[in-house]
Amino acid sequence: MPGPPGVFCKVVNGSVNKGNTMSTIREVIRPVSPEEAVRAYAGSSGTVLYISGGTILVHAGAEIDTAVDLCAIGARGVSTEPDGTVVIGACTPIADLARSGEAEAVAGGILSRAAGRVANHTIRNLATVGGNLVAWHFPTDMPPVLLALDAILRVQTSEGAKDVALDAFYTRRREVFRRGDLIIDVRVPPSSRLMGVFHKVGRKRLDVAIASAAAIVGELEGGMPDVRLALGGLGVAPLRARDAEAYLVENGLDAVTVRRAAGIAVDVAGPRGDRRATADYRHAAAVAAAVRALTEAAGLEG
Numbered sequence: 001m002p003g004p005p006g007v008f009c010k011v012v013n014g015s016v017n018k019g020n021t022m023s024t025i026r027e028v029i030r031p032v033s034p035e036e037a038v039r040a041y042a043g044s045s046g047t048v049l050y051i052s053g054g055t056i057l058v059h060a061g062a063e064i065d066t067a068v069d070l071c072a073i074g075a076r077g078v079s080t081e082p083d084g085t086v087v088i089g090a091c092t093p094i095a096d097l098a099r100s101g102e103a104e105a106v107a108g109g110i111l112s113r114a115a116g117r118v119a120n121h122t123i124r125n126l127a128t129v130g131g132n133l134v135a136w137h138f139p140t141d142m143p144p145v146l147l148a149l150d151a152i153l154r155v156q157t158s159e160g161a162k163d164v165a166l167d168a169f170y171t172r173r174r175e176v177f178r179r180g181d182l183i184i185d186v187r188v189p190p191s192s193r194l195m196g197v198f199h200k201v202g203r204k205r206l207d208v209a210i211a212s213a214a215a216i217v218g219e220l221e222g223g224m225p226d227v228r229l230a231l232g233g234l235g236v237a238p239l240r241a242r243d244a245e246a247y248l249v250e251n252g253l254d255a256v257t258v259r260r261a262a263g264i265a266v267d268v269a270g271p272r273g274d275r276r277a278t279a280d281y282r283h284a285a286a287v288a289a290a291v292r293a294l295t296e297a298a299g300l301e302g
Contacts, residue, residue: 084190090130110196209233235272
């Protein structure tokens with residue numbers, strides 16, 4: 001176990017294992033601030049990993065020279081700022097997000113409902129919001145929801161803190177997020193005029209997504225429609241389906257346009273096959289998830 005904040009701890013043959021997967025950690029550092037965490041990462045050699053909930057260690061299956069434990073840096077909790085922005089600490093457990101009244105108020109409850117569908121209660125009590133965004137390749141449920149909500153990441157770098165759009169984090173990662181940078185919190189803009197719905201397709205209820213979709217529908221100032229669609233679980237990075245969004249804004253939402261938009265979105269994404277699903281099956285599952293999410297968010301029948 002990590003020692004008191006700021007203490008460098010040597011872990012002799014420390015390991016986390018599940019089945020044939022094992023991660024060995026040689027050293028644990030427990031900083032007390034984001035700035036100290038980034039300095040600790042930069043000052044360590046070999047394989048270095050930020051950890052908070054630690055669920056990623058089950059899958060790492062590698063020797064880790066240094067683990068930077070983020071539990072004491074203060075990046076935890078959900079709050080609402082005066083302008084309505086919801087701020088989620090990156091170290092907030094998914095279970096806390098699922099139970100949060102602030103999250104429940106976001107776009108018809110999409111944020112808290114999606115959090116409640118992540119894995120099982122044991123994982124939700126450990127896994128964190130920040131880790132869920134970084135480990136999208138598992139694949140996780142929060143990225144498409146937060147993409148559709150236009151979330152902004154507050155990132156600690158060696159030069160100071162900066163804001164990074166979540167969309168840019170997935171599409172231009174190397175430009176906006178360098179090795180050793182640390183997500184401090186996630187900021188969700190006000191969403192009182194929006195309705196959001198999240199759907200995923202898995203082999204069973206607690207499974208990670210074979211395909212998932214988050215749809216947000218509302219109205220901008222002046223009566224212009226606000227339609228957003230994000231996809232996840234496709235074997236590629238989570239993405240905003242902007243071509244499909246533009247199509248729906250131009251043509252309106254009905255049963256026909258929603259299905260066409262879903263097809264546009266998934267074709268652009270280009271789902272990949274793997275041991276869990278073929279590319280063709282994943283394509284069909286993603287279209288179905290997108291149609292259902294858009295239909296319910298728009299209040300359409302069928």
